[in-house]
Amino acid sequence: MCGIVGCAGPEPVLPILLEGLTRLEYRGYDSAGIALQTGSAVWRRRRPGKLAELVAVVDDAPEATTGIGHTRWATHGGPSESNAHPHTDCTGRVAVVHNGIIENYLALAAGLGPSHERTSQTDTEVLAHLVEDELAGGSSLADAVRACLARVEGSFAIAAVNAGEPGLIVAARRGSPLIAGRTETSGLVASDIPAILGQTREVYVLDDDQVVEVRPGSLRVTTLAGEEVTPVRRRVDWDLEAAEKGGYEDFMLKEIHEQPQAVAETLRERLLPDGRLHLDATTLTEDQLRAVDKVFVVGCGTSYHAGLVAKYAIEHFARLPVEIDVASEFRYRDPVLDPNTLVVGVSQSGESLDTMEACRFAKSPTNKARLLVICNVVDSSMAREADAVLYTRAGPEVCVASTKTHLAQIAGLELLALYLAQLRGTLYPLEIHALVDTLRGLPTVIERALAHEDEYMEAGRRFVDVRDFFFLGRGVGFPVALEGALKLKEISYARAEAYPGGEMKHGPIALIEPGTVVVAVATRGRLHSKMLSNIQEMRARGATIVAVANEGDDETAAQADVVLPVPATHELFSPAVDVVALQLFAYAIAKARGCDVDQPRNLAKTVTVE
């Protein structure tokens, strides 16, 4: 997803921008560019492809202390130099970078006078021309940006410079993430914290429809109407080291190994002695939660799979009906919501636009549902929208494909299920204590799974050349199968379909032929024997079986060609253990295929377009 960085200060800005763009790489991008303010003009350079392509062509950059940079993930217009940001106006004196989508850009472009010449297919460029018109009418850059954004529909984070106003960056947001930062001598703006962490720890979170004027050593925030606002200041206490690879070959491997800690941190001091769940922020009363008669969980990608696990846990422990929705579908299907509905938004970033809009829809005056958000980024847009927040304390996740935040989400959702059970009296306190103890032991069980790393990797390497995989699971093993298939697709580009084991016979079994690889999640649980029957059905048609099975389960091992052993835990907590085997299985295949596991093609870490 597009990333923005900008800096106005006393020092040469080019290295600061390039470092910031490097820190934004994990969001996924297909071109990059920078614009430097040089007194009377704006110097711009853009390149499709990786950041190295841009770095190779900035040797002749002029000395400048103010500039903006961008990594672009194509939406309107392919990944070419002319579509890369920054975009300039006709005079070349205004440069704009943008993340998001300007939905009415065609109407805005049609309203531009005939003198304007557009040079890209992007929705963004129209902004530069609108600003140009405002400046021509005598406005300052800040006034021009405020006036233009009042006419824009859609979601955006933008930053702009004007050659005529040295030492100034004007930035704003609606729906897409943007933060500002400050030191004694410089002002900064970026899509997220790592991009400016090398410069400052003093960060300001901006709200929708706020405009920030960034100058050396100062920030001024206003509304679109120009009213002054005092932004919320936050000191960042994690450092850049935490976002580095820490000795591992890639972020993905590092983050897989951080999973026990991510789960332990998420569970730490969560349950108060009286049994209440400690949420990071809440305006919900216990009575309101007790009155909840239905739960919806919404999320995208890996977060959606964590939501599926929650359905099993909440329905079983708290005896509440739970519906799970892919966030992008939720608000378009007329779900029945009211103040007794709890909507749980699950998101690593807290910024995915689909989930964000699903959350907003749930809370809208028409629906009035209660909103609880589980996310990993403090003060994210979703966290600020929510009635209650439970942060997964997994630390920054850099690899585009989620791993440690997924396990932390499962831990958080299991806690929520137990808390709802306690409120509703569906379990005896002793039962809850026993379950909480088991949950607390989960990090150790995950460690034990990680001890099998070599076996998982070796198994993966056996299937490097396989094109099609089937992943099967039953009960709570089905979300594990879905997540295992998604990981494999994301990072190795193999085709992988996931099905509930019992569903294969209703159609997909037609695709099974000798040599088809079937990965079966077959750990012990209520449906274990049924899963074994499903494995038999696949074997009978010549499939090669890779089974995720409990350590020492010889009965299951006897049905499989390859075993991925995992330690046992409570069935409803087992997804947090079993998925580890599939993450490393996928990792090994992707690495053996020479894929860039941290930044897979076409993917973005945080998708802030619909």
Ligand code: G6P
């Ligand atoms: C993108 C990423 C996925 C991620 C999904 C949801 O599509 O590529 O890895 O699972 O967004 O992100 P979120 O931040 O909302 O969990």
